[in-house]
Amino acid sequence: MSTEKPKVAFYWCSSCGGCEESIVDLAEDILKVVEAVEIVFWPVALDFKKKDVEAMEDGSIAVGFINGAVRLSEQREMVELLRKKCQLIVAHGSCSHLGGIPGLGNFWNKETIFNRAYHTTPSTENPDGVVPLEKYDLDGKELTLPSFYDTVYSLDQVIDVDYYLPGCAPPRDLIMNAVLAILEGKLPPKGSVLSPNKSLCDDCERNDTKPEKMVITEIKRPWEVIMDDETCFLAQGIICMGPATRTGCGERCIIGNMPCRGCFGPTDQVFDQGAKFLSALASILDTDDEKEIEKLVDTIVDPAGTFYRFSLPTSILRRKRMEAIK
Amino acid sequence: MSNESYDPKLVGFLCTWCSYTGADLAGTARMQYAPNMRIIRVMCSGRVDPQFVLKAFSEGADGVLISGCHPGDCHYQEGNYKALRRHRLLTKMLEQLGIEKERFRLEWVSAAEGSKFQKVCDEFTEEIRKLGPLNWNGGEHEHREA
Numbered sequence: 001m002s003t004e005k006p007k008v009a010f011y012w013c014s015s016c017g018g019c020e021e022s023i024v025d026l027a028e029d030i031l032k033v034v035e036a037v038e039i040v041f042w043p044v045a046l047d048f049k050k051k052d053v054e055a056m057e058d059g060s061i062a063v064g065f066i067n068g069a070v071r072l073s074e075q076r077e078m079v080e081l082l083r084k085k086c087q088l089i090v091a092h093g094s095c096s097h098l099g100g101i102p103g104l105g106n107f108w109n110k111e112t113i114f115n116r117a118y119h120t121t122p123s124t125e126n127p128d129g130v131v132p133l134e135k136y137d138l139d140g141k142e143l144t145l146p147s148f149y150d151t152v153y154s155l156d157q158v159i160d161v162d163y164y165l166p167g168c169a170p171p172r173d174l175i176m177n178a179v180l181a182i183l184e185g186k187l188p189p190k191g192s193v194l195s196p197n198k199s200l201c202d203d204c205e206r207n208d209t210k211p212e213k214m215v216i217t218e219i220k221r222p223w224e225v226i227m228d229d230e231t232c233f234l235a236q237g238i239i240c241m242g243p244a245t246r247t248g249c250g251e252r253c254i255i256g257n258m259p260c261r262g263c264f265g266p267t268d269q270v271f272d273q274g275a276k277f278l279s280a281l282a283s284i285l286d287t288d289d290e291k292e293i294e295k296l297v298d299t300i301v302d303p304a305g306t307f308y309r310f311s312l313p314t315s316i317l318r319r320k321r322m323e324a325i326k
Numbered sequence: 327m328s329n330e331s332y333d334p335k336l337v338g339f340l341c342t343w344c345s346y347t348g349a350d351l352a353g354t355a356r357m358q359y360a361p362n363m364r365i366i367r368v369m370c371s372g373r374v375d376p377q378f379v380l381k382a383f384s385e386g387a388d389g390v391l392i393s394g395c396h397p398g399d400c401h402y403q404e405g406n407y408k409a410l411r412r413h414r415l416l417t418k419m420l421e422q423l424g425i426e427k428e429r430f431r432l433e434w435v436s437a438a439e440g441s442k443f444q445k446v447c448d449e450f451t452e453e454i455r456k457l458g459p460l461n462w463n464g465g466e467h468e469h470r471e472a
């Protein structure tokens with residue numbers, strides 16, 4: 001038995017496929033991984049079925065990497081099954097870690113999302129008003145679809161999660177480090193986010209350009225200005241989530257001259273990334289006058305969507321209040 | 327639920343230098359006011375992290391008050407201005423999340439204004455009574471149902 005390679009499973013839930021791509025993007029490194037492990041389940045690349053997983057012994061898979069948020073009953077079933085079969089579960093990427101971009105669905109509910117998708121988008125042509133049903137009777141046969149929840153969940157709101165690989169999508173070096181740590185049994189305490197526990201600004205090469213006293217007199221959106229490619233974004237009045245976001249991403253966006261959007265989530269010291277960023281941003285608005293403050297706040301378009309772009313389902317409030325959705 | 331019998335749960339973050347002393351004055355002067363406010367003493371209104379406010383709402387508060395020294399009177403020079411800026415931005419964000427702006431209030435109450443504290447508590451309680459309970463559950467446990 002000792003010569004047997006550890007078994008690995010990959011699964012995806014509510015996600016764009018970018019995290020699957022991040023595995024493929026390991027390029028030649030993936031050969032090292034494939035050499036060291038046996039992949040027993042990977043729906044996006046290999047033909048295994050649910051029943052194959054069901055047939056495996058409980059705990060027989062060493063580690064399961066699951067990307068994507070949970071918003072369908074089918075996803076819940078699959079992740080519960082994988083939890084039983086895997087010794088370790090890694091939440092792979094922002095969506096399973098924090099809720100991610102699909103988590104922005106928590107500003108709506110099932111009814112409003114279906115109404116938009118199947119009736120009111122400009123490109124919808126649906127004269128019969130057909131919507132997906134959980135059960136449908138076709139010539140005496142019953143067809144079924146998974147149920148669609150009102151709320152999007154992060155993976156750890158549905159099953160127990162051992163580790164988190166942050167990022168949209170997680171960068172190659174973090175994935176390789178995680179895989180190697182698992183293979184060598186050199187794992188940090190359970191529940192760790194597998195990336196350094198400090199803020200992006202700590203590593204940002206623009207940090208030196210920060211003025212002595214940081215103040216914002218005018219909020220600008222990236223498309224409104226030509227952004228200086230050397231100066232701190234906040235010093236330019238452009239919203240950058242760096243102060244409230246964990247580092248480890250390799251500053252891919254900053255290097256591409258785009259502000260941080262927050263995909264790595266907060267550091268361990270912070271419960272709520274959006275609230276913490278709101279606090280930081282409000283403190284550097286350069287006015288004490290009530291009317292001027294209100295004017296400046298008016299120019300911050302969509303604070304909830306911007307500050308919680310990747311983390312609404314794992315924020316303290318988790319979603320928009322259901323009674324307030326029309 | 328009829329709103330008359332409903333007792334709003336309010337949480338108030340009061341700065342120790344002005345508003346908490348003002349509330350104390352209301353107490354020692356035996357002023358009568360609505361008993362709905364759960365007071366939490368903080369060193370400064372600028373110490374109130376927006377996370378505290380969200381946590382209060384998520385754990386059952388129907389309304390949250392931040393109260394500090396009048397502009398210009400902050401013991402730490404500018405903490406209350408920070409509170410003011412955070413309050414306006416957080417109010418906007420809470421509205422996007424379906425929490426009415428009436429539920430999140432900022433008031434300046436000095437150490438001498440016991441009667442203003444009395445008035446704020448009474449008004450806020452009545453206002454929230456009219457709005458009704460927040461009933462926050464954050465979409466919890468939906469995925470655990472069959």
